[in-house]
Amino acid sequence: LATPAVGAWLDAWYAFWLASLVCGLAFFAASADPRLRRGVVLSCVLLWAAGAWLYVLLPAVGPIFAFPELFEGLEDRLPRARAAQSLLWENHRRVLAADPAAPFRHTLGVAALPSLHVAFHALFTAWARHAAPLLFWPFLLATGLTFMGSLATGWLYAVDGDLGIGLAPLNYGDRSANRPPPMTTYDLGTLRTGAIVELDNVRPD
Secondary structure, X not given: OOOHHHHHHHHHHHHOHHHHHHHHHHHHHOOOOHHHHHHHHHHHHHHHHHHHHHHHHOOXXXXXXXXXXXXXXXXXXXXXXXXXXXXXXXXXXXXXXXXXXXXXXOOOOOOOOOOHHHHHHHHHHHHHHHHOHHHHHHHHHHHHHHHHHHHHOOOOOHHHXXXXXXXXXXXXXXXXXXXXXXXXXXXXXXXXXXXXXXXXXXXXX
């Protein structure tokens, strides 16, 4: 966080993760190839499931929770991250307290290992490499920025992002014998859905 602008930019980018995930899924869902659509969705489900089980087997919290003193004075540079972290940590304290008078929310868990934020961008990068080469570098850049954002905001350690990147290829469904063909420029430009393509292939008797 060399300057306030860098910190604010990484904070904003990391907060954009969920929207970027939806955009990535929407792009691949627009493919004319049903094998590609099924493969991407299945790999996302497997990755999410694998990450969830690792959270259970290897419970961990990020440096902002373990060593908050390291991030003192950075609140102004990371407003989005600090707001979310405060909310999650308060809920985490309620989980540990197990006090019926202070119920916790099951949807606000705290976990770090692996980084699914980084993992999903790495997974999209792997799919784009063969199915949408024009988006390989943008997805690769997104993976790097998300990795940097996770460190700068204190959400994660580097090993969390490393494991996420390593986990993504294990859930990548590409096989050379069944590899979906690359999306053509026409596919990218028109974003035709599988339903429209199927209608295109219908011929009257």
